[in-house]
Amino acid sequence: MIATTIAAPRPGIRLHSDDDSARCQTRSGGSVSISSDGKDCLVSPRLRLVAPLTPITSSNLLSEIRWFNLTVVTITPLLSLYGLWTTQIRYATLAFSVCTNVHSIVLCLDIDPGITAGYHRLWSHRSYNASLPLQYFLAIAGAGSVQGAIRWWAHGHRSHHRYTDTDLDPYSAQKGLFWSHIGWMLVKPRVPPGRADVRDLSRNQVVQWQRKYYFHLALVVGIIIPWVIPGYLWGDWRGGLYIAGFLRITTVHHSTFSVNSIAHWLGESSFDDKHTPRDHFVTALLTLGEGYHNFHHQFPMDYRNAVKWYQFDPTKWFIALCAYVGLASHLQIFPDNEIRKGELAMSLKRLKEVQDGITWPLRSDDLPVISWETFKEESRTRPLVLMSGFIHDISEILDKHPGGRELLENAVGTDTTSAFLGGVYDHSHAAHNLLSTMRVGALHGGLEQVDPNAITPGQKLYVAES
Ligand SMILES: [Zn+2]
Ligand SMILES: [Zn+2]
Numbered sequence: 221m222i223a224t225t226i227a228a229p230r231p232g233i234r235l236h237s238d239d240d241s242a243r244c245q246t247r248s249g250g251s252v253s254i255s256s257d258g259k260d261c262l263v264s265p266r267l268r269l270v271a272p273l274t275p276i277t278s279s280n281l282l283s284e285i286r287w288f289n290l291t292v293v294t295i296t297p298l299l300s301l302y303g304l305w306t307t308q309i310r311y312a313t314l315a316f317s318v319c320t321n322v323h324s325i326v327l328c329l330d331i332d333p334g335i336t337a338g339y340h341r342l343w344s345h346r347s348y349n350a351s352l353p354l355q356y357f358l359a360i361a362g363a364g365s366v367q368g369a370i371r372w373w374a375h376g377h378r379s380h381h382r383y384t385d386t387d388l389d390p391y392s393a394q395k396g397l398f399w400s401h402i403g404w405m406l407v408k409p410r411v412p413p414g415r416a417d418v419r420d421l422s423r424n425q426v427v428q429w430q431r432k433y434y435f436h437l438a439l440v441v442g443i444i445i446p447w448v449i450p451g452y453l454w455g456d457w458r459g460g461l462y463i464a465g466f467l468r469i470t471t472v473h474h475s476t477f478s479v480n481s482i483a484h485w486l487g488e489s490s491f492d493d494k495h496t497p498r499d500h501f502v503t504a505l506l507t508l509g510e511g512y513h514n515f516h517h518q519f520p521m522d523y524r525n526a527v528k529w530y531q532f533d534p535t536k537w538f539i540a541l542c543a544y545v546g547l548a549s550h551l552q553i554f555p556d557n558e559i560r561k562g563e564l565a566m567s568l569k570r571l572k573e574v575q576d577g578i579t580w581p582l583r584s585d586d587l588p589v590i591s592w593e594t595f596k597e598e599s600r601t602r603p604l605v606l607m608s609g610f611i612h613d614i615s616e617i618l619d620k621h622p623g624g625r626e627l628l629e630n631a632v633g634t635d636t637t638s639a640f641l642g643g644v645y646d647h648s649h650a651a652h653n654l655l656s657t658m659r660v661g662a663l664h665g666g667l668e669q670v671d672p673n674a675i676t677p678g679q680k681l682y683v684a685e686s
Contacts, residue, residue: 303462334361364441378416388414401481509533599633
C-alpha cells in the first residue's frame, strides 16, 4: 500500500555549520581547501613561498636563540627578585612605581597606557585619533615599558590579528601557552610572521621619532627616571632601581605577554568561537582591560575591549578621559547591532549543546505510516491513540494519568486531538511533550497540511544548523 506521511517541518533558528568548506584558487593556478573563514586561502599560499627553518634541537639551540631578547626578559625578573630579596620596600617607592611614575601620571589604575592605549589601541588598531601631545606621551611611556619600538610592535600585532592561530601568527596560541606568552621572542621564528601593512606608521612623525630614539627613551624612562626620583626625593636609591625600575618593567612585560597567552586560553568565547581569543575578568585585571580579548578580536577597531559598563577596562576609561579633555577624538565604536548578533549566535550555540543532550520525538519521516484501518485493528491489542496525525502507544501512562485509567481506555482507538487540546482537558506543554515521545506511527493521509500541534511546545524554538 502506498502511503503518504506527515511532513513534520523542523522549525527553528538555523546556524551556519563550522565544517562548511570551499576551495580557493592560488596564484599558481592550484587550489586549496579553505575553512569557513577563508584563512587557508591567505595562509597556505604564503607558507609555500617561505622556507621554514629546521626544527630546534639541542645541537642548533644556541645559534637559534635571540640573545638580546633572552637577556632582557631574564635579566629584569632576576634583578627584580634580587632587589626584593635585598631591599627594604618603602611604601613611597612602591606607590611611586605603581601610581606616579611617568607611565601612570594620568590614571593610577592604568600602569601602562603607553602599551595598551598607545601601542595597541592607537597605533596597531587606529581605534581613535590622538593629539600630538598625547601621541608623544604614549610613545615615551611605551618606550619605558621596554617592549620594542611602536612600528615593530604594531607590525607583530597586526600580523597576529590577520593570521590568528595560524603558522603565520607570530604568537599563535596553537603552539602552546609558553610559546604564545614568551617563547616566540626567545628563538628565531621557524616561519617568518605573516606580513601586515604598517605604511601608515612609517608616515607617522611620532612613530618615526620614537623609533629613532627608542633605546635612549627606554633607558631614561624605563630605568633612570624611576631610579632617580625616589633616590633624590626620599633617599631610596635601591628601591628606585629595583622596585620602580626592574620590577615595574617585569610586571608590565608579563602583563602584556598575558594578552597573547592567557587571553587566548582562559574564559569564554562571548562573541565568536572560530579562534582562540577569550573573555575573562582575571585576564582583564592582569592586562589592564585587555582581557576581553574575544570581543577585541571580533571588533578590533573598537576603542573598547570591555563593552559592558561594569567590566574592567581602565584603558577604555583612559581614552574616554583623554577625549573628554580634548586630547583624543573619533573614538571608534562598532555598531551595537552587530555586537549583539555575535552574542546571540554564541548564546544559540550554547543552547544547541543543551538541545543536543535532550531526546526529541521521532519525526514523521522516521516513523512507519499506518492506515486508519490498521490503527483501529491494532488498538484492540495495545493502547493506541491518535493525536495531531501521530499514533501514540500510551501503555506507559495508563496507570499514571491523573484522569484515571478508564478515561484513557475510552480514548484508545480514537482521534484524541481536540480532547487533548482542550475538548476534555487543556493539557500542559509538558504533557504534550511527554506524549510526543510515545509516537509509534504516522497516520496515512492523516492530515493534508501539517497540524501546528504536531510541533510540540518543546520544539517551537528548535535551533537548527544549516
Ligand atoms: Zn590575540
Ligand atoms: Zn589587538
